[in-house]
Amino acid sequence: MCDTCGCGLTSQKREVVSLNESLLRENDRVAKKNLEHFNNLGAFTLNLISSPGAGKTTLLEKTFEYMPKDLKFAVIEGDIETERDAERIRQKGVHAIQITTGGACHLDANLIHGAIHSLSHKFKEDGLDMVFIENVGNLVCPATFYLGEHKRVVMLSVPEGSDKPAKYPKAFLTSDVFIITKVDLLPYFDFSIDEARKLALSINPKLKIFELSAVSGKGMEEWIDFLLGFLEKKKD
Amino acid sequence: MHEFSLVQGLLKRAEEIASKKDARRVLKITMEIGPFSGVVIDSFVFAFDVLKKDLEVFCDCELEIRQPRPSFYCPQCKKEVELFGTNEKERNFLNNLSSFIARTCPLCKEAILSPRGSDEILILQMEME
Ligand SMILES: Nc1nc2c(ncn2[C@@H]2O[C@H](COP(=O)(O)OP(=O)(O)OP(=O)(O)O)[C@@H](O)[C@H]2O)c(=O)[nH]1
Numbered sequence: 001m002c003d004t005c006g007c008g009l010t011s012q013k014r015e016v017v018s019l020n021e022s023l024l025r026e027n028d029r030v031a032k033k034n035l036e037h038f039n040n041l042g043a044f045t046l047n048l049i050s051s052p053g054a055g056k057t058t059l060l061e062k063t064f065e066y067m068p069k070d071l072k073f074a075v076i077e078g079d080i081e082t083e084r085d086a087e088r089i090r091q092k093g094v095h096a097i098q099i100t101t102g103g104a105c106h107l108d109a110n111l112i113h114g115a116i117h118s119l120s121h122k123f124k125e126d127g128l129d130m131v132f133i134e135n136v137g138n139l140v141c142p143a144t145f146y147l148g149e150h151k152r153v154v155m156l157s158v159p160e161g162s163d164k165p166a167k168y169p170k171a172f173l174t175s176d177v178f179i180i181t182k183v184d185l186l187p188y189f190d191f192s193i194d195e196a197r198k199l200a201l202s203i204n205p206k207l208k209i210f211e212l213s214a215v216s217g218k219g220m221e222e223w224i225d226f227l228l229g230f231l232e233k234k235k236d
Numbered sequence: 237m238h239e240f241s242l243v244q245g246l247l248k249r250a251e252e253i254a255s256k257k258d259a260r261r262v263l264k265i266t267m268e269i270g271p272f273s274g275v276v277i278d279s280f281v282f283a284f285d286v287l288k289k290d291l292e293v294f295c296d297c298e299l300e301i302r303q304p305r306p307s308f309y310c311p312q313c314k315k316e317v318e319l320f321g322t323n324e325k326e327r328n329f330l331n332n333l334s335s336f337i338a339r340t341c342p343l344c345k346e347a348i349l350s351p352r353g354s355d356e357i358l359i360l361q362m363e364m365e
């Protein structure tokens with residue numbers, strides 16, 4: 001339409017529109033909705049990010065063994081294809097929802113939104129204490145997408161090498177917690193805890209760091225206490 | 237490879253804006269992608285060239301990507317520190333991000349520098365007709 005008189009003739013005018021908006025605006029809008037849903041359920045929510053096989057599912061299995069039995073948990077599992085990780089969580093008696101991304105290498109806020117509706121329905125009477133989101137195994141892509149979590153956890157396992165924080169800075173930049181996993185394997189790999197800590201803290205000085213092994217149980221109590229600390233804060 | 241999903245989001249948003257403005261064609265999109273954004277620029281450009289072909293409004297659309305220089309903060313000097321000056325070194329930086337992590341501050345020669353911001357992915361402007 002011609003702008004001046006509305007005569008119906010098309011004008012070939014070139015128009016420049018300044019936007020200055022984040023490409024993640026829509027994702028972040030949905031993520032904030034998700035956060036509201038988590039808060040309504042009373043669920044403190046963590047988003048776990050790591051490379052494939054760093055030990056996310058194993059840490060969750062172990063975490064549920066250590067946790068007081070009166071607390072209510074749920075897990076949202078993100079995987080490219082299978083239900084395997086959700087099945088492992090259900091074996092521990094914890095409710096798990098599997099999201100299969102069908103090829104996508106990360107979860108986004110919309111995918112989580114679908115899962116929350118099913119959680120809200122199932123737990124609307126009793127509420128939930130804590131929700132864990134296990135992201136798709138990938139240290140790059142998931143870091144870009146805020147899901148509405150309260151805390152983000154990045155995990156790095158000893159066999160992967162202590163230089164990884166420098167190679168994948170965004171995951172460390174956007175996380176609140178850094179867990180070095182599989183420390184029972186330290187004698188067999190030239191992984192330097194000092195290097196991993198130094199690199200991670202230089203990228204993000206606010207990171208809270210844990211060193212643990214889900215196999216030997218080393219460091220598990222500190223991790224459990226840290227999680228329970230959030231539930232106490234919630235009750236105040 | 238989340239660059240494909242990012243570009244899908246970009247085209248969806250750009251189409252929305254174009255239709256609001258009654259534009260027939262989007263001629264150019266200008267983005268700012270920070271060095272710590274986790275986006276691989278080549279993959280982003282590739283995804284853009286592939287996906288824009290599916291939509292008529294974008295058939296001739298050009299993509300410009302600005303990459304801001306990251307800044308570094310020294311917790312001891314309590315200020316931002318420039319790590320490099322010339323253009324050549326700047327290009328070097330973008331290809332070699334990891335070597336700029338955990339660098340010692342050139343001023344106090346003691347503290348370890350932290351990157352500041354530089355992880356944003358912004359649509360700066362669109363040109364259409
Ligand atoms: N030695 C040792 N092995 C571990 C530890 N934690 C996990 N593993 C092993 O590492 C492998 C991968 O563990 P998972 O928990 O499936 O890893 P994940 O991060 O969930 O993997 P994806 O979901 O595929 O990304 C399994 O064989 C685990 O038994 C640990 O603390 N020590």
Ligand SMILES: [Mg+2]
Nearest residue numbers: 056057085134
């Ligand atoms: Mg798993």
Ligand SMILES: [Zn+2]
Nearest residue numbers: 105141237238
């Ligand atoms: Zn990806």
Ligand SMILES: [Zn+2]
Nearest residue numbers: 310313341344
């Ligand atoms: Zn300094």
